[in-house]
Amino acid sequence: MAGKQYWLMKSEPEAFSISDLAKKGKTCWDGVRNYQARNYIRDQMAIGDGVLFYHSNADPTGVAGIAEICSKAYPDSTAWDPKHDHFDPKTKKDAPAWMMVDIKFVEKFPKTVSLDDLRANPKLADMLVLKRGQRLSIQPVTPAEFEEVLKMSRASR
DNA sequence: GCCAACGTTGGC
DNA sequence: GCCAACGTTGGC
Numbered sequence: 337m338a339g340k341q342y343w344l345m346k347s348e349p350e351a352f353s354i355s356d357l358a359k360k361g362k363t364c365w366d367g368v369r370n371y372q373a374r375n376y377i378r379d380q381m382a383i384g385d386g387v388l389f390y391h392s393n394a395d396p397t398g399v400a401g402i403a404e405i406c407s408k409a410y411p412d413s414t415a416w417d418p419k420h421d422h423f424d425p426k427t428k429k430d431a432p433a434w435m436m437v438d439i440k441f442v443e444k445f446p447k448t449v450s451l452d453d454l455r456a457n458p459k460l461a462d463m464l465v466l467k468r469g470q471r472l473s474i475q476p477v478t479p480a481e482f483e484e485v486l487k488m489s490r491a492s493r
Numbered sequence: 494g495c496c497a498a499c500g501t502t503g504g505c
Numbered sequence: 506g507c508c509a510a511c512g513t514t515g516g517c
Contacts, residue, residue, distance in 0.1 A: 469510040
């Protein structure tokens with residue numbers, strides 16, 4: 337296994353924001369219903385990985401803070417709970433199709449590093465989140481990209 | 494296995 | 506609220 341890896345995870349702040357995470361300290365990241373994102377969770381995420389916490393459909397849209405993976409992947413039990421929003425009638429308890437991890441709060445940026453800020457930085461030209469039509473809710477980011485976003489959050493202070 | 498229809502995401 | 510882009514579904 338390679339060293340520490342880095343991710344970008346999207347959330348609509350109206351549903352769950354970086355402030356909610358700060359309040360709770362840690363949370364289970366349930367509700368991922370996309371196979372590619374599931375594969376990242378199941379096959380690649382490891383405890384200690386860094387997370388850019390991204391606010392989508394927000395004002396402003398962008399990276400709002402930092403979190404950290406703090407569990408291994410385990411079955412997402414909301415998938416077989418008919419009362420839950422994330423219920424998936426096709427999956428069965430004895431063959432869990434969907435997985436989740438726990439993440440813990442690390443830092444809330446004093447000011448969100450906005451999409452415009454990210455776009456304006458040539459070092460981030462290859463970031464997946466900036467690509468047209470990119471809807472994946474979990475994306476890998478490179479260590480250099482992670483560091484650069486951190487640096488930008490400090491600079492805007 | 495193809496592909497049109499549909500539902501969802503997410504920036505604007 | 507609009508709509509482009511994308512993933513999934515289902516008829517054939």
